[in-house]
Amino acid sequence: MAKVLIIGAGVAGASAALALDEAGWDVVVVDKARRPGGRCATRRLSVDPASPWFDYGAQYFTARDPAFRVRVERDLASRVLARWSPAVCMAEQGRNGWQLTASPDDRERLIGPDGLNHWVRYLFEQADIDVRCGQGVRRLQRTTQGWRADLGEHGYFNADAVVLTAPAVQAATLLGDYAGALPALANADDALSPCHSLVVAAPALAECQAIFVKDGPLSWCADNSHKAGQTRTNARLWTLHAGPEFSAARLEDTPESIAATLTREFADITGLQARQMRLVRTHRWRYARPGPAATALDMRCQAALNDRLVLAGDWLAGGRVEGAWLSGAAAAAQLG
Ligand SMILES: Cc1cc2nc3c(=O)[nH]c(=O)nc-3n(C[C@H](O)[C@H](O)[C@H](O)COP(=O)(O)OP(=O)(O)OC[C@H]3O[C@@H](n4cnc5c(N)ncnc54)[C@H](O)[C@@H]3O)c2cc1C
Known part of the structure; x- marks a missing residue:
């Protein structure tokens, strides 16, 4: 063989x-890496398997290609994938600061009910592939x-x-x-651009669970506790992603300085107070999403x-x- x-x-x-x-x-x-999944990265708050988890790499995915859809339908049926329908908002700078407006769409968003990483691990396990991490x-x-x-x-x-x-x-x-x-x-250097990622414990927002941010250091914020299968906890975990320009310009900054900038902007956008937030994790993805050469x-x-x-x-x-x-x-x- x-x-x-x-x-x-x-x-x-x-x-x-x-x-x-x-x-x-x-x-x-x-x-x-220590486990499979790559940029489909999920962690739990503690080693307790019942503790809340968060996705800090890919957040959800879409599936249009017919062959990929066959896989997706099978994994939806096996409940290793689920549909996620958050109330999505758009954050834009207005004359009087940040404005949050509802941005509804009918896009099908797919997630792992136990995190996206769980789905990738399942793919290897169900076919009994020899994976050596x-x-x-x-x-x-x-x-x-x-x-x-x-x-x-x-x-x-x-x-x-x-x-x-x-x-x-x-x-x-x-x-x-x-x-x-x-x-x-x-042009390998330009194939993927970086992304600073942050996870903060912060309260849920009544009006939105996911925010696309226009023209800010931040580009995306998502309330992980709203994803399917999550246990309800007091500490809601928000994943915050910086945009590519900010991430590239501040690639070598300390995690503390990145966290300070991004949490301040998150507070400005949502109206939350700094004392309502607790930093859980910072991560720098050096190669995150397609850069100019990849396109x-x-x-x-x-x-x-x-x-x-x-x-x-x-x-x-x-x-x-x-x-x-x-x-x-x-x-x-x-x-x-
Ligand atoms: C912050 C962030 C947000 C994202 N959001 C989304 C999203 O919302 N929706 C979406 O569809 N996509 C999103 N993506 C992109 C998505 O995560 C990737 O497109 C996808 O996971 C890439 O899969 P891959 O297998 O090509 O690469 P990877 O997942 O990067 O896998 C490559 C693997 O190779 C391993 N490796 C590298 N070098 C070596 C070596 N020398 N020896 C052994 N192993 C090695 C790495 O450890 C890694 O596990 C996001 C990515 C990031 C980082």
């Missing part, structure tokens, strides 16, 4: 793994037989084929000189087929969870 190594246990890795497993490959997935690839080298991945203290892994789903900059680093053979990596790419995946290497990931497919899924599926189709 031919062996394929999938680097990255995010949505693209899951999609590729399921399709290649189905096609009869011997599939092994490695990820440098805490194993980062340091170097990927072409050999006469196929590929050799240097896993540091975990030794070497030899495979007939590789699907590489790491963000572009990280993929280029792993490949070294070989990256020059893959045009998609030519131009939109090729789903890029293969060096003679060498049985395929690059995949959201940055090759317009970004977002759906893009990542379609990219992983396209990569699997390339290997056949």
